[in-house]
Amino acid sequence: MKFKTGIVLILSATTIGIDTSLITTSITADAQEEKSPTLSSNSVTQRTVTVYPSDFLTYFQRNGSAANFNYDIQNFVQTLTPNMKDQSGNVTLKTKVDMSQNFTLSGSINLGDKSSESGGADGVGFLFHPGNTDVVGVKGGAAGIGGVKGAFGFKLDTYYNYDGDPYFYPDPSEFSPGQAYGAFVNGTSGVAQTLEESAQPISQPSNNQFKPFKMSYDGTSKMMTVTYDGKIWQQDVSNLIGTNQSMAFSISASTGDNFNLQQLQLSNFQYTIAQGTVHANYLDENGQTLKATITTSGDIDTLYTTSQVTIPGYTFERVTGAAHIGTYQANAQDVNYIYKRNQDFATITYIDDTTGQVLTHKEITGATGESTNYTTKTDIATFLSEGYQYVSDNYPKAGVTFTNQPQNFEVHLMHKSIATTETKQVKEVIHYQYKNGKQALNNYVATPLTFTRTVTTDQVIGSKTYGDWMASSGTSFEKVTSPSLKNYTPDVPQVAAIDKVSGETKDIVKTVIYMKVPSAVKIPMDKDKVAPHNPSQPSESSKKGQTPSVPVTAQANKKELPDTGAKNGIAETILGVIVFLATAGWLKLRKNQE
Template sequence: MKSKIDMNTSFTLTGQINLGNRTSSQGGADGIGLAFHTGNITDIGKSGANLGIGGLQNVIGFKLDTYHNGYRTPQANEDGAKVASTEPNGYGWNTDPDGTLFPQFGAFVKTSQKPVQAQDGKYYSRWWATTDKSSVQKLNLGDLDGKFHDFVVSYDGSNRKLTIKYTETGGNVLTWSTSIPDEHQAMAMVVSASTDGNKNLQQLKISSFDFKQAATVNVKYVDQKGNRLAQGSVSYPSGADVNGTYDTKRLNIPNYTFIGMSNSDITGGTSKPASGTLSKPGDNGTVIYVYAPAYSTSKVKTVTETVHYIGQDGKPVANDASGIPTSFVTITNPIDGSTATYYSKTESGQPTLNNNGVPVGDWTQGNSTDFAAIINPSVIGQHVVSTTDPGNDLTQTTVKSIDSNSDNLDFTVTYEPNQEAANVTYIDDTTGKTLSAKDLTGDYGSTDPYRTGDTIADYEKQGYQLVSDNYPTKGVVYNQDGTVQSFEVHLTHGTTQTSESQTVNETIHYVYKNGDKAADDYQATPLNFTRTVTTDKVTGDKNLSSIF
């Protein structure tokens, strides 16, 4: 029905029931149920042995049960409101009365909200259906004849007494009676039948049903996708009548947080106010409370990066550098236990979460990220030879996959002095030629032990003389950072000078043609000659000069 019954007024339902024609000793499954309940008019009970009654709220129900069922432990490890009506094994059910005594029977059924132990050993809330054993009456197996049998439901609103009558084959009338609690002002009625392996055709034919519609609203508790989370009830302080009022309440649902009343088709449309006035008979609409998972966050963990720059002696060569700290937070979904990790390079405090469990602010989903590259500083006269970062990048430090479980990062970059160069050229100034060259190398900042003295001495032994030497007396200091320092030693050829003298005499002889002496010889005055000899000590070459 699309409206609830005013339980302060009387009504009568007359009709007929067919329980099917399966006539084995067990009978066909499972029977027909009739339930009056305080839930929404759209609510559906659980199938199988629950006969559409289990799972409904505050049921005053009745069933003609044609199949005995033992106890079924719930297979679904969650509250009953979340279990689909088509999953009877998931919801579970209570045991029927003694199947030997009552293979088929009629009885009243009630539901009460209680914790029921599921297959995981934990307890979950369920509107659990139990048979009123004091009302059990055995049915005639012959009634499973595929024929309709008279069935009457009558209710007296003055004394709130509900009476069920069923006519067996042969005309015997079975009667059941119970009372409706005063607090149930308006109740929805559901007729249901269910089968399993032992299928039967089960039917209810209504001949007449005259009742007063109550003015009511429905109430739902759903998640952001419209999934049902819990069951609730509506109270009618002055009765479920037109111009009366209704009142609903927000529930505290474990692992969920209330986020507002529905305003979307996804969650069921636009909700009525939580409390209000009933404007018409029948259904006045639905109050819809929307909840989101109560996500929890881990403590924000901030990972830092520090880089030290040292020389080979272990002493700092530059100030430490730091990467931009990265913060991590893990969000846990309390419903399914799933987690999602987010990181941020600008946020550091515990984040606020939106209704979808996503941190508000500059957060990116991911459990790892990279620190930005830190360019190694230039150090005069030195260069990088090793780093301890995972990438071992000698030109910059970029650390990859720093995850939410990492400790703070600490890396060291080691420098060593550059190899500097110098040369000394020995030049023969006499010839303009290079005699030799000496190439020197050493660490930046060091002083070369080489001196020119020994080389000059060797050249002096060969006859050279030093002209000039601009090589530092204390040795070259390598402090030019990449510039080759050049020095020159100039040498010249050494010489020796000697003096030579010689006297030249002139004598003239006078003779005849035949050789005889014609006159006395003439003796000229002697001439004395002197010369200077310059000898090159290197080559041995001589240079002569004469003086008369």
């Protein structure tokens, strides 16, 4: 988007600095001597001045690109922007205008030699605002008005802006073909907005022609009237001025991609110089107001004086800003009296009665005689949420009133504990298995023994305290006889009773192994074979052998036993034992193989 160029008259209610990022030409000191106006009387009549062309440098300060061009003292012309891209220049009145009085500004304006369609821009604006005298608005479409809160003014606009930005709204659509126009501007919000009902077309810039321009203002009715190019504009600016009585004034112009030579020729400017204002502010070290500001006014360069005051609970420290005694200037001055608060204090100590330790230490301060809205409620609630329980405190429920003596308070808390019951069962199980680990009989499961105890948990640190186990169903298991199983015998005929079982006892698991009982095997004997003699010490297995069914009778009178069959019986017994042992060994081997 291209920036507009032009001259603008602006009235503003706030202070803003020049947007130097938009100025391509640096501000340079005037080669010509500029004098400040001199006043000596405080009457309105004596404060009313007339600025003639020869007085221009006495009353106006040149800035931006305007500072690069000397004031033409022969033709009384001040160049605001040269016929170049991206220029911004302005002149600011060194004193403020008293808006309760009338003023008249007359002269001529040169808007350049090109319309916007031919590459010309941007126009001239006139500004009034209550800020410092060196404050101007943003260049381009803002017409030197936008960017200054509370500003308002009048502009001769030679470039149409289709789009707005943070400093100005788009121009009225009726001028979209690029028609130059004049209008009042409301910039009180900081964004320049053309008052469409006041807008009227004007001739396009041509031949660098100077055209008469006049602005007059009625301090009573607040009506502002502008005459230019055969047109008249009138606007009630009372709502734009607000309560501001003194306002700074500037005339500005700028160029962008489009450009024009833009100049001002002053003929006469009659106005009443506003009195200077001094504000005596009474603040604490954080800039907060302790006492209402005292405002005084007086003629420029006359003496003012301010003084400190006594504020209970505070001690005066220093003065900042303007001196406490001085002279009134065009811009308002602030004398800041800084006070330090008398630091009376009270302490609140939060104590853990369970451990005896201090949980936290609060210190509150305030001026003597003041009260604090601090309560212990919030901090106590925080500790309760962390597992504490409230015990007591001596902090006043209505809060503390500070005195010149230290005050100390205590809040006592303790760890909250919760008691629960823990239950445990001790079980006894007996497994009945074969030697190979397979189940032989159903498990024996005794009725469990139940124990309970109390568990106390600290809600702050989570520690647990345990009581003793208490039996609910006895403390012993009875003896258990191993059940019989055909052809098998248990390795433990009876599992002994278990006494003194407690909650600390682990579950009891026993295993009983069942082994197969071997059966006797008969093997027929050959009668022709002679059985071996009985050993002098028979083995255990021979003792367990089957007893023969026919008794044997020995005959002592013969050397040899008669063939009664007794020898055969003995032999059969011996062979039976041998076969039994062999069979048992074979069975064991087979089981191992399985």
